Amino acid sequence: MSIADIYESGEQKQNKSHLENLIAIAQVDGNIDETEKVLLAKFADRLNIDRSTFNEMMNHVASYNVIPPFDKVDRYKMLYSLVSLSLADSVLDEKEVSLLERYAIGLGYTEERANELIQKSISWVSNDISFEEAFENI
Numbered sequence: 686m687s688i689a690d691i692y693e694s695g696e697q698k699q700n701k702s703h704l705e706n707l708i709a710i711a712q713v714d715g716n717i718d719e720t721e722k723v724l725l726a727k728f729a730d731r732l733n734i735d736r737s738t739f740n741e742m743m744n745h746v747a748s749y750n751v752i753p754p755f756d757k758v759d760r761y762k763m764l765y766s767l768v769s770l771s772l773a774d775s776v777l778d779e780k781e782v783s784l785l786e787r788y789a790i791g792l793g794y795t796e797e798r799a800n801e802l803i804q805k806s807i808s809w810v811s812n813d814i815s816f817e818e819a820f821e822n823i
């Protein structure tokens with residue numbers, strides 16, 4: 686652990702946690718394909734995670750806790766991005782759905798609400814519905 690890690694802001698920790706969760710979703714089937722790698726790199730950029738940190742995280746994938754944001758929009762944005770990444774390789778298996786459910790519950794949704802939001806999000810992502818439009822419909 687570096688000295689910078691000690692002084693990370695809550696937002697930085699939350700962003701790293703979210704990227705770690707995205708990486709875990711991508712690798713749950715045992716392989717992170719090129720489409721998923723490209724999407725993960727885009728998420729890392731959006732989350733202000735530098736390339737060396739991103740590469741380190743990709744090389745040391747593990748199971749991480751969810752650090753949920755307080756804001757309802759940000760919470761759903763995390764779930765939506767997890768679903769988007771799950772569908773990046775066009776295959777959504779039971780392991781991915783199970784992991785999505787765990788993350789959704791970790792984000793503060795009840796089990797019932799988590800399942801409902803995941804199913805809706807799968808449909809919206811599959812039909813190229815924007816996050817903004819999806820959020821208006823939850």
